Structures are given as C-alpha cells and as structure tokens.
Amino acid sequence: MATDVKPTRKNLMAIEDRIELSERGHDTLEQKRDGLIMEFMDILDQAQDVRSEVSENYETAQRKIDMARAMEGDVAVRGAAAALKEYPEITTQSKNIMGVVVPQIESSKVQKDLDERGYGLLGSSARIDEAADAYEQLLESIILAAEVETAMKKMLTEIETTKRRVNALEFTLLPDLYENQEYIEQKLEEQEREEIFRMKKIKDKKEEEEAEAAAEAAAAEAEEPEPAD
Secondary structure, three states: OOOHOOOOHHHHHHHHHHHHHHHHHHHHHHHHHHHHHHHHHHHHHHHHHHHHHHHHHHHHHHHHHHHHHHHHHHHHHHHHHHHOOOOEEEEEEEEEEEOOEEEEEEEEOOOOOOHOOOOOOOOOOOOHHHHHHHHHHHHHHHHHOOOOHHHHHHHHHHHHHHHHHHHHHHHHHHHHHHHHHHHHHHHHHHHHHHHHHHHHHHHHHHHHHHHHHHHHHHHHHHHHHOOOO
C-alpha cells in the first residue's frame, strides 16, 4: 500500500527505477507471449494434420490386418509378426522454441524392406506384406504425433505461465508502483509547499523585526538632544 512507503526522494527514485524495469519486462513478456501463441498455432495446425493422419493410417492398418487374417488365417499373421528380428528404435533429442525446450523424436528401423522382416519372401503373402506396411506407417505417424502433442502441451503451459506473469505485472505490480509513485510525489509537493510557506513566514518575521528595529533606531535618534550653540 502507498501509505506504507516513506515519502522520500530516494524512495521515489527507487520506485521510478522499478517502474522502468517492470515496464520493460512487461513489454518483453508480451512479445514473448505473442510469439509463443503464433508458434503454438503453427504446432496446432500440424497436430491436427498428424491426428488426421494417425486416424487414417489406423483405419487402413485395421482393414489390412483384417483382410490378412481372413485370407491367410490368424496363425500365419501371428507367425509373421513373431518372426520380426529387429525392433524399431527411438531416440529423443530436444530443440528450443522461444525458450521452450520441446522433444524431438527420431525413429529408425520402423519401415522395413521385405527381407528385413524376418519371415522371408516364401513364408508370407501379399496380404501380410500390405498389413505390415500399413502398421509400419501407422507407427511412424504415432511417433510424430507423440512429438507434436508433447511440444504443443509444453508450449501451452509456457503460454499460460507467461500470461500470468504479464497479468501480474499489468494488474498488480505496476498499479501498486504507480500508486506509490503518485503518493510520494504528492507528499513531496506538500512538504515543498509547507517549506515554502515556512520560509515565507520566517522572511516576513525577519522583515518585520528589521522594520521594528529601524523604527526604534529612528525614534531613539529623534529623542537625542540637539547640541548647544
């Protein structure tokens, strides 16, 4: 509260420095917030595309596996799946988007050639190959979706944090500082007026005393007897 601040010029200068710093911080955070929102909208568009791709790939994979089971039987499908020797590998790195660290997921050995699936060219069929292709594509899209969704959540969290900081500066800290500044300025002006009034009183009293002293001196001079001839 303003009444808790001692109205001195030193405190006024300190508050003015804090106001300047807070205003710069507010502007910087506003720019960061706006930049984060723009980046978030780009990621959101990408996330919508990825979600659609995952949904389409899932439906395709389901159709392919259902067809393979219907044509080749569950035993053949399970046997082809069990023959897999090299499993997909996932590595995670990170990248920085306007100060927000988001994951960057890289995968390998997801999509394979026919001879890399372990079941051999003679131990399979076109239906099983198509199902394997479909599920490999589905897995690729899921990995991408995980990266995009995680980045989107981290960006959204940072946006909310930045918005809270902007609001705290705009609606709490800066108004309090402005109030303290105005309070101190008013008190200093009052003190200055009081000092001017006090100095004027002193000056008037001094002039009055000087006038009285001059009058007394004149009266005393008038009362002195004139020298005899």
